[in-house]
Amino acid sequence: MEESQGKSNYAHLPEELLGKILENIPATVEKMNNLFDVQDEPIREGIATLRERGFIEKNETNDFSTSLIAVDGGVVLEKMTGSDIVLAVAVGVEGLTTDNNAGWSSGKNQYYQWQTVLSHDEANPRLCQGAMFLMELSVLASSDHEIRIMDGTHFTPILKINSLLSAHEDKAGPQYIEALKEFLKETYEKIIPDIPEILEAALGDEKVISIVKYSSSRDIIDAFLKDKNITIDDKTFFTIGLDEDEYLIPKSVGQSIEERNKIWDDLHIRCNLKISDGKFDQIELNKAFDKSVNKLRTKNEHTGAKESELFFTYYKPFQNGPAYRIELKKSLAQDKNKFEKYLLSIKRQIVFPEIMEPFPQYLVDLMAKSVSGGLYAILEAIRLSPELKLDKGKFNLLFNYRTK
Amino acid sequence: MSESQNTISTELLAKINRPENIAMGITGSPSSTLEVVIDITEQTKTDRTLGQMVYVIVEEDKRNVLVIGQIIEIETKNRWHEDQAFKGVIKRHGGLPHLSGHADNRIATISVQACYDLGLNDPRSHILGTSPSTGIKVFKMNDSVMETLMTNYSNSLTYMGTVYGTNVNLPFWFKHFDKDDITNSEKGAKDAYHIGVFGKTGSGKTVTAAYMLLGYAKNKNNMNILILDPQGQFYDDKELLPDTSLQKAITDTGMKYKKFKILEDLYLPSKAYDIFSTLLQKSGFIKKSFNILSDREENAAEAIALYLEKLNTNSQGKNGNLNNLWDENKSYELMKFVLKKFTESETSTGNKPKVTYNEYIDIIFSQSARKDQLIEKLNTVLSNEFQLKDIFKRYWQPVARLFTEQKDSTTKKTSVDSVIGLVTTPGSKGNFVILDLSERKGHSINENLQAMFVNIIENKIKEKGEDFYRDNLKVNCLIVMDEAHRFISKGSDDNQIAALTEEITDSIRTTRKYGIGYMFITQTIESLDAEILRQIRIFAFGYGLTSGQELRKVSEVVNNNAAVQLYKSFIDPSSNEKYPFMFFGPVSPLSFTGSPLFIEVYREFSSFK
Known part of the structure; x- marks a missing residue:
């Protein structure tokens, strides 16, 4: 190999590559600066406008509850040669409490778990994600706690569960339906009334709220501050504009046309799969789904626009911390005392600045993410199982060889 | 051997496998033939563990091997308490609900003391040839198992x-x-x-x-x-x-x-003259009677030992027997004899009279002037009965008594x-x-x-x-x-x-x-x-x-x-x-x-x- 002027014609990897990446950091920082080049003036004006309109209040209550949980889910889909191993979990954990007797009462599930093996199919991700969300809602619905935090916005589980049950459109094969049936059979006693009840509780019970980690919604800005030339999203806007303990008086979702069109107008869950071998009324099921989801929609099939029964607020518990987008049910939004109690309860779960979200939400996220460790254990156990009836030649083909 | 035959090994296995025995731990990872890591079970997590003697049955070459060890280290691990973010929660809240205590894992290390092959009628000492598998129950040792194990050694x-x-x-x-x-x-x-x-x-x-x-x-x-x-x-x-x-x-x-x-x-032995003279030196006898610099005291001790040995040899054991010094008169005479010996010299006649010193004083000094000085000092001591008796009583006789038979x-x-x-x-x-x-x-x-x-x-x-x-x-x-x-x-x-x-x-x-x-x-x-x-x-x-x-x-x-x-x-x-x-x-x-x-x-x- 020739070398010219002491320079090798083969790169020193990965050091050289890493060096190059680090060299580009200033350019990246500059781009971030541009993105966060937030003009203070429009925000101040925007907040002032909302204050003038009586949209912002300060939480003055001393009342709070420690009967609080957060629920999250995790899913891992391990692509192997010829098949996928699927593992989905949903778990709930309690918040900070001094009540030693707090917990899940007997007969209530703190977690759900489902695992299976499927042949490769593009529809597999929607199957396991849908299962995960359904299990999350199941944990939320079956808990006795006064405040139950769902991770993310309400519409995500609706989208995912709809996707789970309407895979027919994507030509999901018989394997998909079999796996779905197996999941439902293992997890629920009966599809009806179990699943509609779960949906009804999660989407209708005021005890279930959701806190959104990331949100690009501009519902408030688009609806009320269009003339202010504010380019950021609502969450960033309220993070900068609100003072400690201030909150936006809850509004129903879809204040802006954009948001209604994009998300809330056509929200639906529809099952078009035969998901049970037994007697099963698909029409009845879809009716029940529609009843639950309809409360959240911003459009009526017959009368046009309507108010959703799902409300949202932005709440800033600490001066130097973020504002949180919280979705809540109409009944809670209209009960100021209870609503403020919920806000203070949430604030007391935030160990600021170490953990920037309610403690149980942070913890449950970690718990749910640890599911990937569970999958490695499953894989290893399968690999070592004496019951695995594969001849030697096929054995090594079974597992993937991606770098971990 | 039929399986039903009652041997020490079968008796041991029966005691070990009693269903009522509660496992205190489960073999974990990593383990070696000398140190075994165990995960403490929930049931025994608050039991005293450190120093505990434990046993575990492992399989080696399709035989049961009893491994005995002592717990030399115990550690509590709780991943949540190690997380920096959670430390803030603990600091303010005083703990993590449902995780503090509950999510603890206790990991103990066993130092392997002994292994016994239970594949034979009697347990036989065994050197572990492979590290224990994970997931095996570990039990606390008790007197019953110990006694059975030690049956063959009990005497x-x-x-x-x-x-x-x-x-x-x-x-x-x-x-x-x-x-x-x-x-x-x-x-x-x-x-x-x-x-x-x-x-x-x-x-x-x-x-x-x-x-x-x-x-x-x-x-x-x-x-x-x-x-x-x-x-x-x-x-x-x-x-x-x-x-x-x-x-x-x-x-x-x-x-x-x-x-x-x-x-x-x-x-002490009758002929241990070197010890005798060294003790005289240590007791202060030489310092007091010879009155010489301390660097010469050792030479004087050597000379005394030599003289006494020669005295004993020449008298065929009659004189200089250290075991016979119980009689204080004899002992006193011997002391005087020794001191006098160093003063003996002969002067030749003729034009140039020459002094010949005895061999013992030669050991102490080489210069004649010094020898003369020493002789003079010794003569002074020897001429003073009172001083001589004092030296005898205080320095000579206590040493002599260590050698007397009586x-x-x-x-x-x-x-x-x-x-x-x-x-x-x-x-x-x-x-x-x-x-x-x-x-x-x-x-x-x-x-x-x-x-x-x-x-x-x-x-x-x-x-x-x-x-x-x-x-x-x-x-x-x-x-x-x-x-x-x-x-x-x-x-x-x-x-x-x-x-x-x-x-x-x-x-x-x-x-x-x-x-x-x-x-x-x-x-x-x-x-x-x-x-x-x-x-x-x-x-x-x-x-x-x-x-x-x-x-x-x-x-x-x-x-x-x-x-x-x-x-x-x-x-x-x-x-x-x-x-x-x-x-x-x-x-x-x-x-x-x-x-x-x-x-x-x-x-x-x-x-x-």
Whole structure:
């Protein structure tokens, strides 16, 4: 190999590559600066406008509850040669409490778990994600706690569960339906009334709220501050504009046309799969789904626009911390005392600045993410199982060889 | 063998596999053949674990192997409490609900002590050939399993304490230094072991050493024990054993108990002129009578020894017999004779008269002027009867008494030789001899003199050992040195101590093959020469060797960091009256892997067996 002027014609990897990446950091920082080049003036004006309109209040209550949980889910889909191993979990954990007797009462599930093996199919991700969300809602619905935090916005589980049950459109094969049936059979006693009840509780019970980690919604800005030339999203806007303990008086979702069109107008869950071998009324099921989801929609099939029964607020518990987008049910939004109690309860779960979200939400996220460790254990156990009836030649083909 | 046959192994397995047994842990990872990691079960998570003796059955070559070990380290891990973000929660909230305590994992490390193959009728010692699999239940040891396991050794076991922090009796064996004596069921190690018992004052080292001696005393048909006792603690027999005397306990074993005070009951050999003259020097006799510079005193001592030896030889033993100095007149005459000898000179006649000095004064000085000065001084002393008697009384006769056969006008002393004979004569076994070297009733004995005695005894035993060895026999004797740091001190300014240290260091290298073992009982491991430490096979470490230097030495010996940490955690016995010890070496059927054993010695003698 020739070398010219002491320079090798083969790169020193990965050091050289890493060096190059680090060299580009200033350019990246500059781009971030541009993105966060937030003009203070429009925000101040925007907040002032909302204050003038009586949209912002300060939480003055001393009342709070420690009967609080957060629920999250995790899913891992391990692509192997010829098949996928699927593992989905949903778990709930309690918040900070001094009540030693707090917990899940007997007969209530703190977690759900489902695992299976499927042949490769593009529809597999929607199957396991849908299962995960359904299990999350199941944990939320079956808990006795006064405040139950769902991770993310309400519409995500609706989208995912709809996707789970309407895979027919994507030509999901018989394997998909079999796996779905197996999941439902293992997890629920009966599809009806179990699943509609779960949906009804999660989407209708005021005890279930959701806190959104990331949100690009501009519902408030688009609806009320269009003339202010504010380019950021609502969450960033309220993070900068609100003072400690201030909150936006809850509004129903879809204040802006954009948001209604994009998300809330056509929200639906529809099952078009035969998901049970037994007697099963698909029409009845879809009716029940529609009843639950309809409360959240911003459009009526017959009368046009309507108010959703799902409300949202932005709440800033600490001066130097973020504002949180919280979705809540109409009944809670209209009960100021209870609503403020919920806000203070949430604030007391935030160990600021170490953990920037309610403690149980942070913890449950970690718990749910640890599911990937569970999958490695499953894989290893399968690999070592004496019951695995594969001849030697096929054995090594079974597992993937991606770098971990 | 049919499966139904009741053997020790099957009985053991039956006891081990009882369904009511509660596993305290599960074998984990990583583990080796010497250290096994276990995960403590939820059910026993709050039980005392450290020091606990445990067992686990592992499979090797399709046979059951019983692995026994002691827990030398225990650690609590809680991943949530280690997370930096959660530390903020703990700081403010005081804990993590449902995670603090609940999500704890306790991981213990077992130091493997012994393994037994249970594939045979009787459990047989086994060296683990593979590391234990994970997921096997680990149980706490109990007396029932231990007793069954030890069935075949029961005759040769000594119980002197319980497993550290538990009530399980820990078996020890103290084998004599010759071959197995099947007739008398006395197990032999075929080789002598040197032993070190270390611990600060109040650590229980004397009690522990006494228990160990009682263990060795069970070999009464094969072994002798000699105790060199510089403080008289063994002689006085006070607080050696709880609730009883050592004399009674030793006598109960069938050993013959004898004790002597070296100054009152023993006399030194009649021809030990070098010792005699050295003692004269040490006593101040030479300084007082010769009045010479101290650098010449040693020469004078040498000259005295030479003269006395010659005197004895020339008189065919009539004169200069050191054992006959009980008669003070004779002794006084001998002293005068010695001093006078140095004053003798001859002057030749002629034009140039020449003075010829005697050979002894030549040893002290080479210059005539100095010799003349010395002669003048000695003549002055010799001419002063009062001064001479004072020197005799204060310096000469106390030394002479160490060599006299008579204790008083009616009783005779015992010769050092015959005491040595007690423990080194073929066929003479079962003697337990204590030599009290301590200062008594006005005797100006000091460590120097003690060192001299020890040197004499040590040399004589070694000589005997060589004789035995030539005849293909073993002395089979344990020499105990209490407060060993008094005799063995590397870098001591005292020539006697330095010489003795060197002597013992050299001796312990060679005497093992003669069947002579040493037990050093001392407060400090640091004072012992590195070579001596290298030769010691059995170590007993009591509380208190925790200074940096000492702990380093302990670590060098044990070479097991977790074990040293456990040793470090010993609590001062004065606070709870428990006497913990770390034993290292071939001292128990459970210690053949070379891992240390941790015990608490019995506080009641009635438990000893």
